[in-house]
Amino acid sequence: MPTGQPVDGKGLPRWLRDYFPFGLLHANKPRHFRDILKTVVDNAGQLGDAWRVLNGPCNGCALQTDGLRDNVIPDSPHFCLTRLGLIEETLRRSFDPRRLADLIALSDWPNEDIEHLGRIPVPLVRRRGDRGFAALSYEEAYDLAAEWMRRFRGDRMGFFTTSKGINNEEYFAFQQFARVVGQTNNVDSCARQCHAASVAALKATLGVGAASGSLSDFIEADVLVLAGTNLANNQPLALRYLEQGKRTRGGRPRVIVVNSYREPGLERYWVPSSPGSALFGTRIADLFVQVRVGGDVAFFNGVMKCLVEENLLGEHHRRFIGERTAGFAELVGALGTQSFEFLSEQSGVSRRQMREVATILADCDKATFVWGMGLTQHATGSDNVKAVVHLALALGQLGRPGAGVVPLRGQSSVQSAGECGVAPNIFPGGEPIKEETARRFSDWWGAPVPARPGLATGPMIEAAERGEIKLLVCVGGNLLDTMPDRRFVRRALEKTAYRIRFDVMMNRDALIEPGEAILVLPVRNWYEWQHVFTTTSTDRTIRAFGP
Structure with missing residues (x-):
C-alpha cells in the first residue's frame, strides 16, 4: 500500500479517494450517472421532447455537438451534465401574463426565481408609473416598436445581444437591422466583451481575431497549455478529448495548467462516456503552475526568456522565426531589460519552474495553447494573450x-x-468599419449604412446614463447583473426612455422601471425553428441544423 500520501479532511489517503470507483469519496465531484437518472425523472412527462432536444444542437457551451454524436471523436456519444441541466429550461412552459400585472411581489426575487416563472407568453408593455406589465397583440407590439424606432433612428439607438442559443442567421439579421434600419453602428454582444482582449491581441499578432486551431488538437497535441481556464466546470466535453488522447497516445497530451487556483477538476476527472475513466477517473494536469493574480505576462515572458537565453530554441524553431515572423529581435531586446528576479517576483513563479515549462515546450513536436477569461478579464488582458501568442510563434506552434x-x-453560439x-x-x-467598407456593404445590402464606428456595450450604458441613448434594443442578456457597477447600470436603464427586449424568459433587467416604456417580445428557442440554421463553435466549425 502506498505510504506518505496526502490525507484529506476526512482522514482518507489521497490515493484511495482518487482510485475509489466512480470517485465517490470526492465530496464535490459531479455524480454523472445519478444526474442522468435525475434528468430522466425530472422530464418523465415529456421524454419525447427531451429526446428531441438532446438530438438537436447543444446549447451547453461553445464546443458544440451534433445531437448525441460527438464531432471530434468518431462514433462517440456525447454526455454532458451542463447540457442535461438545460433540458428543463428549454422545455419550460409559459407563465400566465397576469402574474406580471403587479411587480411589487417580484421586486426582491433572485434572477433564477424570476426565470422559473416560465416562458414569456405574449408581447408585454410597461409604461412609467405602471405597477406591472400589460399584454399586447403582436400587431400592437410591432406598431409600437416601429414608432419608437422612427423617432430615434441613428446614434440615439443602441443594440445589444446575448450569445446563448442564437444562431448565425439571427446574428447576421440583428446587426444588419441595426445598421440599415437603425442607421447606427451602436451594436454589440456579450461575446465580444468576454474575449475582446483575445480578439484584439490575435488581430494584432496573427491578423485574425480567432482561434488558429481546432478541437481535435486537444487530442493530437503532445503538450497542451491551459491558462486561466477551468474545462471541468465550463467546457466538460473538452476533458473527453484529453482523456481520449491520454488513453490512446501513451499519456499525451501532457497538460500544463497555468492558473492562480488549483482547480480540482483539472487534477482528476471522471469522463462518463469512457468506461475506464468513469470508473477510476483520468489524471488531467501533469504540471501545475500557480501564477500570481495579474502575473501572467511576467510568467510567459520568463518562459520565453529561458528559451532565448538558455539556448533551448532549436534550428527548426529559429527557421520558423526567420521565415514566418517579424519583430523577434525587438522581443528579445525587451526581455533583456527584465531580470529573472523581477519576472519571478511579478509572477510568483520560480525561475526553475519557468525553465521546466520552457524545456517541455522546446522538446515537444506539437503544442496547443488554450486560455479562458482568467487571462482576458484583466486590465492587461490583451498583453496576457499576446504573451501566449509570442510563445507559440517562437516555438513554431501554428499551422x-x-x-x-x-x-x-463559453456560451453556445x-x-x-x-x-x-x-x-x-x-x-x-x-x-x-470605414468609408470604403461601408460603401461596399451599402451596395450589397441595397441601402446606406453608417461609416463611423459605434459604441461598445460599456460606452452605450454610459451614454444612456447621460441621456444620449433614447432607445435600447436587447436580444436576451441581463446587463444589470453582468456589467460592472450595478447601481450605475440600473440608473442608466432607468434613464433610457424606451427599451425593447426579445427574450425567452424574464429576468431582473426586464423589471427595471423604464424612463418612458419597455416592450418585451417573446421569441422561439432554436429547437423550435422550422427552417435550417447554422451555428459556429469556438474553433470556427460551422454546423447546419434542420427541423
Whole structure:
C-alpha cells in the first residue's frame, strides 16, 4: 500500500479517494450517472421532447455537438451534465401574463426565481408609473416598436445581444437591422466583451481575431497549455478529448495548467462516456503552475526568456522565426531589460519552474495553447494573450495539426457573433468599419449604412446614463447583473426612455422601471425553428441544423 500520501479532511489517503470507483469519496465531484437518472425523472412527462432536444444542437457551451454524436471523436456519444441541466429550461412552459400585472411581489426575487416563472407568453408593455406589465397583440407590439424606432433612428439607438442559443442567421439579421434600419453602428454582444482582449491581441499578432486551431488538437497535441481556464466546470466535453488522447497516445497530451487556483477538476476527472475513466477517473494536469493574480505576462515572458537565453530554441524553431515572423529581435531586446528576479517576483513563479515549462515546450513536436477569461478579464488582458501568442510563434506552434492557439469561448453560439459582425467596429467577416467598407456593404445590402464606428456595450450604458441613448434594443442578456457597477447600470436603464427586449424568459433587467416604456417580445428557442440554421463553435466549425 502506498505510504506518505496526502490525507484529506476526512482522514482518507489521497490515493484511495482518487482510485475509489466512480470517485465517490470526492465530496464535490459531479455524480454523472445519478444526474442522468435525475434528468430522466425530472422530464418523465415529456421524454419525447427531451429526446428531441438532446438530438438537436447543444446549447451547453461553445464546443458544440451534433445531437448525441460527438464531432471530434468518431462514433462517440456525447454526455454532458451542463447540457442535461438545460433540458428543463428549454422545455419550460409559459407563465400566465397576469402574474406580471403587479411587480411589487417580484421586486426582491433572485434572477433564477424570476426565470422559473416560465416562458414569456405574449408581447408585454410597461409604461412609467405602471405597477406591472400589460399584454399586447403582436400587431400592437410591432406598431409600437416601429414608432419608437422612427423617432430615434441613428446614434440615439443602441443594440445589444446575448450569445446563448442564437444562431448565425439571427446574428447576421440583428446587426444588419441595426445598421440599415437603425442607421447606427451602436451594436454589440456579450461575446465580444468576454474575449475582446483575445480578439484584439490575435488581430494584432496573427491578423485574425480567432482561434488558429481546432478541437481535435486537444487530442493530437503532445503538450497542451491551459491558462486561466477551468474545462471541468465550463467546457466538460473538452476533458473527453484529453482523456481520449491520454488513453490512446501513451499519456499525451501532457497538460500544463497555468492558473492562480488549483482547480480540482483539472487534477482528476471522471469522463462518463469512457468506461475506464468513469470508473477510476483520468489524471488531467501533469504540471501545475500557480501564477500570481495579474502575473501572467511576467510568467510567459520568463518562459520565453529561458528559451532565448538558455539556448533551448532549436534550428527548426529559429527557421520558423526567420521565415514566418517579424519583430523577434525587438522581443528579445525587451526581455533583456527584465531580470529573472523581477519576472519571478511579478509572477510568483520560480525561475526553475519557468525553465521546466520552457524545456517541455522546446522538446515537444506539437503544442496547443488554450486560455479562458482568467487571462482576458484583466486590465492587461490583451498583453496576457499576446504573451501566449509570442510563445507559440517562437516555438513554431501554428499551422499544423495539434499545434495552435485557442481562446476557449463559453456560451453556445458565442463565436458566431464576431463572425457575423455583431460589434461596433467591424462589419461581417471582420471587415473594419470605414468609408470604403461601408460603401461596399451599402451596395450589397441595397441601402446606406453608417461609416463611423459605434459604441461598445460599456460606452452605450454610459451614454444612456447621460441621456444620449433614447432607445435600447436587447436580444436576451441581463446587463444589470453582468456589467460592472450595478447601481450605475440600473440608473442608466432607468434613464433610457424606451427599451425593447426579445427574450425567452424574464429576468431582473426586464423589471427595471423604464424612463418612458419597455416592450418585451417573446421569441422561439432554436429547437423550435422550422427552417435550417447554422451555428459556429469556438474553433470556427460551422454546423447546419434542420427541423
